[in-house]
Amino acid sequence: MKRFLSKLCLSGVALMTAASLSSTASAAEELTIAHSTWVGYGPLYIAQEEGFFEDEGLDVKLVIMEDVKTRMPALAAGRIDVAVTTIDTVLGFYTPEHPLSYLFALDDSRGGDGIVANQDIKSVADLKGKNVAFTEGSVSQFFLSVLLKDAGMKLSDINAMNMSAGDAGAAFVAKRVDAAVTWEPWLTRGQDTEHGHLLVDSTKTPGLITDIMVTTNETLEKRRPEMEALYRAWTKAIAWQKENEEAADVIMAKGVGGWLEDPAVFAETRAGIAFYDDAMNKKFMDTSNTDGILGTIANAKELGEEAGLFTIDAEPASLIAADIVK
Structure with missing residues (x-):
């Protein structure tokens, strides 16, 4: 009888605990x-x-x-x-x-973002006066701005072309701009062209994007x-x-x-x-x-x-x- 009552009490506790957990979950x-x-x-x-x-x-x-x-x-x-x-x-x-x-x-970003540029552009400083495509007000602009700042430059030192990341990459592949701030698959497509190469990517700036x-x-x-x-x-x-x-x-x-x-x-x-x-x-x-x-x-x-x-x-x-x- 004692064993039966013990089991009954334990069952009651288990039911109360389950009900309590259920109530907590539903109350979340x-x-x-x-x-x-x-x-x-x-x-x-x-x-x-x-x-x-x-x-x-x-x-x-x-x-x-x-x-x-x-x-x-x-x-x-x-x-x-x-x-x-x-x-x-x-x-x-x-x-x-x-x-x-x-x-x-x-x-x-650890390589997912970057800049593709013409072969004659060897450094970020070489972007001065060039047509550079990127999305204004986006993380691409921030990424570019930090790189320019580190090179002692500002956005006003380049000829900014406002485009989506995809359009920027496509414009570079089509030779309509000198450089593009973009992401995959356009980084690969850009550097695979005869005129282009990867100037820099986000592996160089961990924690930035x-x-x-x-x-x-x-x-x-x-x-x-x-x-x-x-x-x-x-x-x-x-x-x-x-x-x-x-x-x-x-x-x-x-x-x-x-x-x-x-x-x-x-x-x-x-x-x-x-x-x-x-x-x-x-x-x-x-x-x-x-x-x-x-x-x-x-x-x-x-x-x-x-x-x-x-x-x-x-x-x-x-x-x-x-x-x-x-």
């Missing part, structure tokens, strides 16, 4: 994350598919919003909770009314535990991807979709980036490390203000929620 507030179609965001779909979000008590909704001019205002308006974009892009949408916080890095999770300060204060859980789920997804590359490419290609829906294309594109794991994030997001996110923000802030795109009074370190990765 949806966390909406918006991103564009890009290979670097693939691990989010691993976290969803493999249950890492659920393990962390999160109810995550992933939404594709291609235009950053739609994505970032949606974040400010509270229609989404977190947005993914490049570090430099965030500064263009920062306002005192809607301050933003960088949470953690997802990926950076970096995708980042960003939220509003208001959302961060209200939902900080969820942001920490989101980071933990991300690191689990990266660890899983490293151990299961082929299966991961299938999951990520299906999730991200669009022009990356073929796992083979996804894998080829992925070769030009690096996913940020826990160790990389701890180093990159460290506010005492001037070679990490602080350096990228400082570069973007200086160049953006110089070009008259925005003015930000806040110190770069104040924009970083460094405790999230700790």
